[in-house]
Amino acid sequence: MPVDAPGNALRRHPVRLLGTSWPWRSLVYLASTPVVAGIWLFTSWPALALAGLPLGHIERRRLRWVDRRPIPDPHVPGTSDGFGGWVRLRLSERATWTELLYGVLLVPLSLFSFAVLSVALLVPAAMIVTGTALFVILALGVDPDAVTAVSDLPTATVNENPIAQLGSVILGVILLVAGLYLVTIAAEGQRYLSRLLISEPSTQLTERLVDVTRSRARIRSAFDEERRRIERDLHDGAQQRLTSLIMTLGIMRYQLHRGNEIEPLLEQASADAQRAVDELREIVHGIYPSALREHGLTEALNELASRSEHGGLTTHIQLTIPADLDSDIEVGLYFAISELVTNVTKHSEATTMTLNVAPTLQKTLLVIVEDNGNGGASPERGTGLIGVVDRIETLGGSVHLYSPAGGPTRVSLEVPCAS
Numbered sequence: 001m002p003v004d005a006p007g008n009a010l011r012r013h014p015v016r017l018l019g020t021s022w023p024w025r026s027l028v029y030l031a032s033t034p035v036v037a038g039i040w041l042f043t044s045w046p047a048l049a050l051a052g053l054p055l056g057h058i059e060r061r062r063l064r065w066v067d068r069r070p071i072p073d074p075h076v077p078g079t080s081d082g083f084g085g086w087v088r089l090r091l092s093e094r095a096t097w098t099e100l101l102y103g104v105l106l107v108p109l110s111l112f113s114f115a116v117l118s119v120a121l122l123v124p125a126a127m128i129v130t131g132t133a134l135f136v137i138l139a140l141g142v143d144p145d146a147v148t149a150v151s152d153l154p155t156a157t158v159n160e161n162p163i164a165q166l167g168s169v170i171l172g173v174i175l176l177v178a179g180l181y182l183v184t185i186a187a188e189g190q191r192y193l194s195r196l197l198i199s200e201p202s203t204q205l206t207e208r209l210v211d212v213t214r215s216r217a218r219i220r221s222a223f224d225e226e227r228r229r230i231e232r233d234l235h236d237g238a239q240q241r242l243t244s245l246i247m248t249l250g251i252m253r254y255q256l257h258r259g260n261e262i263e264p265l266l267e268q269a270s271a272d273a274q275r276a277v278d279e280l281r282e283i284v285h286g287i288y289p290s291a292l293r294e295h296g297l298t299e300a301l302n303e304l305a306s307r308s309e310h311g312g313l314t315t316h317i318q319l320t321i322p323a324d325l326d327s328d329i330e331v332g333l334y335f336a337i338s339e340l341v342t343n344v345t346k347h348s349e350a351t352t353m354t355l356n357v358a359p360t361l362q363k364t365l366l367v368i369v370e371d372n373g374n375g376g377a378s379p380e381r382g383t384g385l386i387g388v389v390d391r392i393e394t395l396g397g398s399v400h401l402y403s404p405a406g407g408p409t410r411v412s413l414e415v416p417c418a419s
Helices: 006-012 022-043 045-050 052-065 082-091 094-140 144-151 162-198 202-257 263-287 290-295 297-309 327-347 385-394
Strands: 314-319 352-359 364-371 398-402 409-416
Touching (some): 006 162, 022 162, 094 162, 290 297, 290 327, 297 327
Parallel strands (some): 314 352
16 A cells, blocks of 8 residues: 555554655645744734635645645536536635634634644754854864854853764764654644545535545446336337338239329328338437537537427527547536436526536536526435436536525536646
8 A cells, every 4th residue: 555644654663654654745845834823813804714725725735745645626516607606606615614723713823833843854954053063163172262252152061072073963863863753643633634624525525525435326226227218219109100111012012013192101101101201310419419519518518408498498508629629528528417407407496507518727627507497406315316426426526506496506517637
């Protein structure tokens, strides 16, 4: 198992700790704490309630010095409901307040870090420097006034024996080595507290793992159900039309041999063939839409939005989709968005829907579907949202739902992308 934190390195290989990068990572981590605390303290007053947001972002990046495990952002993706909507969303999140609490704790943490660094490193380093200086001065027989000047330093010993000064240097080296262990232990404690407050709790990660396991079972069940639906649609639709067409062609052959009029039968055969083609096209569209296959996700979503407007729903759509998006992500996103649009048209009683798709700085693709309907959407109500969650999670993404009673409803999908 790889060593991913200073505490693990100290427990597993205490003797070899100084030969690793963890003491130095811990040193940089602790030394930067007062700097970050000072900057945050003097710049956060104008927006105190939201002051923890930039601090949390900085601390999650700084935490990588002493923690190699993934550090997920606990915040819900942003909203397209303007700055006011973004503020309301952030103030409603638990993560916003835990980050603010961390900011308050960061001030005493910075004092603690300074004290640890002073005791563990500055004092031993001063002992080494002054002891070495006195040893050289005494060994070379330099003017006693120089000895007196150096001896006035708080970390120097007044003994004028060079051997005693050499002992002070050795003691300083021993204390410096011990200090590096102390720095590592202190950094481990701060790492634990930081991860607890500014990252997604481990219980949520465990619940997410359980949800992924359950979603796999639901996906298998949904796949079987979809296969049965296709079989049923083929049997009840296209197969019946083709059977009728075969029978009509047989009657036409019989009537043709008898010299009877076959024009009505030709019209019936043509109608059966056209209906069979239409029903097959609908089935194929449900499996893989032609617009998505031939023109990509942007064109397919535009077509989807256009179809929704035929039902009286005003749709505002803004798409910025990478051209080299993986085909699996395109298919998964299309059907997830299609399900969300279906929910809006069938269940929300909305008159307006907004669809925004755009890449983020974190190399993910963010999809936001909003409507002004009656709200109250929930996966437990069987409106297809569980299927949306399953599709997105299989792509390594996440789904966030905001749908208070009375509306509006906002669903955010975020999936990783290489662009």
